[in-house]
Amino acid sequence: MTKTLxxxxxxPVLGLSLARRFGREGFRIALVARTTExxxxxxxxxxxxxxxxxxxxxxxxxxxxxxxxxxxxxxIDVVAFNPGGGNMGDGIVSVLDVDPENLRLIVDRFVVSAxxxxxxxxxxxxxxxxxxxxxxxGQSGLxxxxxxxxxxxxxxxxxxxxxxxxxxxxxxxxxxxxVNIGALIEGSVPHLALTSGPLDFEPEVIHPDVFxxxxxxxxxxxxxxxxxxxxxxx
Numbered sequence: 321m322t323k324t325l326x327x328x329x330x331x332p333v334l335g336l337s338l339a340r341r342f343g344r345e346g347f348r349i350a351l352v353a354r355t356t357e358x359x360x361x362x363x364x365x366x367x368x369x370x371x372x373x374x375x376x377x378x379x380x381x382x383x384x385x386x387x388x389x390x391x392x393x394x395x396i397d398v399v400a401f402n403p404g405g406g407n408m409g410d411g412i413v414s415v416l417d418v419d420p421e422n423l424r425l426i427v428d429r430f431v432v433s434a435x436x437x438x439x440x441x442x443x444x445x446x447x448x449x450x451x452x453x454x455x456x457x458g459q460s461g462l463x464x465x466x467x468x469x470x471x472x473x474x475x476x477x478x479x480x481x482x483x484x485x486x487x488x489x490x491x492x493x494x495x496x497x498x499v500n501i502g503a504l505i506e507g508s509v510p511h512l513a514l515t516s517g518p519l520d521f522e523p524e525v526i527h528p529d530v531f532x533x534x535x536x537x538x539x540x541x542x543x544x545x546x547x548x549x550x551x552x553x554x
Contacts, residue, residue: 324395325398326399326400327349327350327400328400329404333507334402334456334532335362336366338531343369343371347397350376353380354379387440398454399452400535401437401453411429412468423473423474427477438453452494452539459550460476461479497539498545499535499547500546502550502551503551505528524551
């Protein structure tokens with residue numbers, strides 16, 4: 321039986337590379353994102369590669385929409401929570417600018433939404449005795465950086481969550497783990513924004529396929545609950 325990878329937060333950079341990597345292994349792909357235009361373009365690109373993909377419109381920051389998308393997709397063998405912007409994006413503030421409102425915004429996006437997704441997919445995985453839950457994490461959860469104040473707090477909470485999930489679920493046949501982003505992803509919004517002008521340093525930039533390979537390795541081997549790709553923040 322063909323297995324399904326569902327990508328929540330499917331975009332044209334990391335999301336596309338992740339879809340292609342699992343698609344090469346025979347997975348069909350369920351793509352979840354907010355805009356039909358983005359999804360249609362991704363489905364077309366994957367179809368050109370001979371990969372079966374379907375599109376589902378939902379806001380991955382909204383728990384109710386997450387649940388509806390999981391129901392619409394049906395069986396999910398591997399799910400990837402890939403909302404984007406966890407270290408460099410809208411709403412990220414430095415540690416001295418953290419307040420209850422902007423902290424709640426980021427925690428809702430990157431922790432509460434992750435929990436909602438797990439709650440939606442986990443019962444079927446446990447019942448089957450097989451499945452994998454993959455998270456896109458950020459280096460700020462491992463190496464605190466003052467300019468990523470609220471993001472680091474959210475990423476640390478997410479890291480605690482997936483470590484505990486993996487420990488408890490291993491005996492049930494379900495894996496949980498994360499690829500932590502420790503460099504700029506080539507072609508991503510943060511990469512393009514940071515390099516749009518002159519810089520006084522050379523940022524580390526890594527192709528999204530490298531991160532996609534890391535996700536596949538975590539899923540296939542299930543030996544460790546996380547890996548850091550890149551050295552940003554060390």
